[in-house]
Amino acid sequence: MRCLxxxxxxxxxxxxxxxxxxLDYGLDRIxxxxxxxxxxxxxxxxxxxxxxxxxxxxEGKVQLFVICERDWSQRLEVVQEGRDGAGS
Numbered sequence: 711m712r713c714l715x716x717x718x719x720x721x722x723x724x725x726x727x728x729x730x731x732x733l734d735y736g737l738d739r740i741x742x743x744x745x746x747x748x749x750x751x752x753x754x755x756x757x758x759x760x761x762x763x764x765x766x767x768x769e770g771k772v773q774l775f776v777i778c779e780r781d782w783s784q785r786l787e788v789v790q791e792g793r794d795g796a797g798s
Contacts, residue, residue, distance in 0.1 A: 713737070713754060713775045715745045717761075719770035727764045728772065733759060 716745065719725040729739070735757050737747035750797055754774055759773045 711749060711751070711754075712763060712779070712782055713747060713749045714775045714777055715757070715772065716741075716775075717743050717772040719743075719765070719768070719772070721768045723771070724764060724766075724768045724770065728761055730771075731760045731764065 715737060717725070717728055719728060727745070729743075729745075733739070735747070735749060735753055736737040737749070738743035754776075758772070758774055765772070789796045
């Protein structure tokens with residue numbers, strides 16, 4: 711299942727560890743605090759369990775959304791690539 715994980719965590723070390731967990735599960739970083747990828751339900755639950763343990767008593771909010779193919783195909787996005795600086 712395609713999953714989107716987004717989070718808002720103020721502690722730098724905790725935030726880095728949560729990002730590491732997402733990468734360990736094969737998710738791709740699509741924004742600073744957002745990851746996307748395919749995860750089975752079992753892996754979704756495992757990841758969120760690890761995230762909860764990592765947060766411990768720190769403040770934070772982590773959400774995992776499952777996105778069906780139909781909804782994914784209807785997404786809208788704007789991507790602006792950076793210029794290399796040559797010829798403005």
